[in-house]
Amino acid sequence: MNFRHVWAVMRKEFHHIIRDRATLFLVLFTPTLLLLLMAYALTVDIKHVPIAVLDYDATQTSRAFVQQITAGQDLDLYAMVYSIDEIDALLVNGEIKAALVIAPGFDRDLLSLRGMPLQVIIDGTEPNSGNFAVEHISARAETFVDSAVLSQWQPAGVSSDSLSVLDVRVQTWFNPDLKPRNDLVPGLISMVLGLPALSVALTLAHEREHGTLEQLLATPIKRAELLLGKIFPYVVVGLLNVILIPWLAIMWFKISFNGNFALFFGLSAIFMFGVLSMGIVVGVFMRTQAAALALSFLVIFFPGFFLTGIFFPLASMPEEMRMEAMFLPGTHYAIVTRGIFLPGVGMEVLWPYAVMMAVLGLVYIALAALFFKKKLG
Numbered sequence: 560m561n562f563r564h565v566w567a568v569m570r571k572e573f574h575h576i577i578r579d580r581a582t583l584f585l586v587l588f589t590p591t592l593l594l595l596l597m598a599y600a601l602t603v604d605i606k607h608v609p610i611a612v613l614d615y616d617a618t619q620t621s622r623a624f625v626q627q628i629t630a631g632q633d634l635d636l637y638a639m640v641y642s643i644d645e646i647d648a649l650l651v652n653g654e655i656k657a658a659l660v661i662a663p664g665f666d667r668d669l670l671s672l673r674g675m676p677l678q679v680i681i682d683g684t685e686p687n688s689g690n691f692a693v694e695h696i697s698a699r700a701e702t703f704v705d706s707a708v709l710s711q712w713q714p715a716g717v718s719s720d721s722l723s724v725l726d727v728r729v730q731t732w733f734n735p736d737l738k739p740r741n742d743l744v745p746g747l748i749s750m751v752l753g754l755p756a757l758s759v760a761l762t763l764a765h766e767r768e769h770g771t772l773e774q775l776l777a778t779p780i781k782r783a784e785l786l787l788g789k790i791f792p793y794v795v796v797g798l799l800n801v802i803l804i805p806w807l808a809i810m811w812f813k814i815s816f817n818g819n820f821a822l823f824f825g826l827s828a829i830f831m832f833g834v835l836s837m838g839i840v841v842g843v844f845m846r847t848q849a850a851a852l853a854l855s856f857l858v859i860f861f862p863g864f865f866l867t868g869i870f871f872p873l874a875s876m877p878e879e880m881r882m883e884a885m886f887l888p889g890t891h892y893a894i895v896t897r898g899i900f901l902p903g904v905g906m907e908v909l910w911p912y913a914v915m916m917a918v919l920g921l922v923y924i925a926l927a928a929l930f931f932k933k934k935l936g
Contacts, residue, residue: 605691605875609637611649611658616665628659628699634692650682650732651902653894656874657681657692675704677727683734684897686742688872697727733901741815744808745900746869749892752800752831753863755793756838757855762789763842764851783928786843790835790924794828797835801827808900817903826895826913833888833916834859836923843931863889891915 610629614621629636637655640646646658660678662668669675679696681689734741801824808814837859845851865871866884873881873890884890891912898904906913 605688605872606632607635607874608633608657608688608692609635609655609874610692611638611640611646611655612636613640613643613646613658613660615663616661618666620666620669621661624703627703628696633695646680651904652908653898656685656688659696678730679727680730680732683731684742684901685872686734689731693727693729700727740812741901742897744812744814745896746893748804748896749867749889750863750869751804752797752827753834753859753889755797756834756859757852759790759793759835759838760841760845760851760855761848763839764845764848767846768848782931783924786839786924786927786931790832790839793835794831797831798828814900816900818899819905822906823899826909829913829916830888830892833920833923836920836927837888839927840923843927862887866890867893869893886919888916888919
């Protein structure tokens with residue numbers, strides 16, 4: 560083996576890595592970014608679950624109970640409401656994940672050991688947060704019973720094991736059976752429909768790599784026109800999947816579709832424009848298909864998997880991760896798909912997410928047009 564030859568090749572590769580900033584970035588920083596992303600996403604402890612409380616008793620005891628339930632970082636008291644209709648509106652809008660209903664006579668029934676019924680309503684579109692709320696409320700309620708009742712009945716020889724005061728009744732809305740796939744499949748649609756963004760990035764990188772951009776040098780086409788012309792064919796082709804995938808979810812996975820399909824189709828088109836605009840930004844900066852593919856997985860696929868709330872509640876993520884998630888069209892589209900499939904909400908609820916997806920698409924296409932130059936090298 561001639562080590563001079565090896566050294567010559569090594570020098571060439573080091574020169575290539577240092578000269579090509581995209582390759583340097585991928586080689587040097589990708590492992591660090593993936594570690595941060597996956598460490599934060601995969602070690603999420605559910606906390607800060609927003610809940611509402613409907614207190615029919617309105618006594619000092621019931622207020623003390625609410626304070627104990629919401630103490631700490633596990634459950635956040637989002638609102639004190641005065642009717643079931645208010646709870647319904649908050650659940651439909653996705654503002655809360657659970658609601659606690661305290662029955663009239665809570666104080667009296669607690670101290671007389673006549674039974675303490677608690678009703679917990681959870682949002683079935685996000686079972687993990689709902690179940691966490693039920694478990695936390697039950698555990699805190701047992702602690703509250705111990706401190707409030709045992710001091711009165713222990714002198715009479717009543718042990719804590721013989722008390723059965725607590726009666727937690729759980730009601731699940733939008734996904735009564737709490738089947739994980741009813742929540743998971745609509746969320747996954749946002750990820751699988753975003754895969755064409757990888758193709759857009761590869762297409763532009765392919766033209767750079769093979770020199771076909773030379774043919775565009777003599778054309779009067781503007782940068783934004785060129786990029787939009789590359790995006791919209793993928794939007795049209797992707798919309799065929801918008802027809803196929805809901806059919807598959809309904810017929811094969813038996814997922815109920817309770818919303819308006821025309822609304823779903825329209826919002827899906829906006830989402831595809833947003834996510835494909837992200838792909839075109841990747842293609843603008845990457846000069847090779849390999850680099851474009853690697854960066855697409857890093858900034859589109861992996862964040863879409865971990866940060867869009869499909870598997871892990873957004874409310875439980877660090878604030879920095881939630882801010883990053885807001886820049887992903889898939890985060891807003893996952894809320895759209897779950898909202899249309901399960902509760903069947905309409906545009907009056909989903910319009911903020913539609914606006915965000917459209918704005919992100921325009922921002923990304925503007926960035927791509929700003930940095931894209933119709934020249935080689």
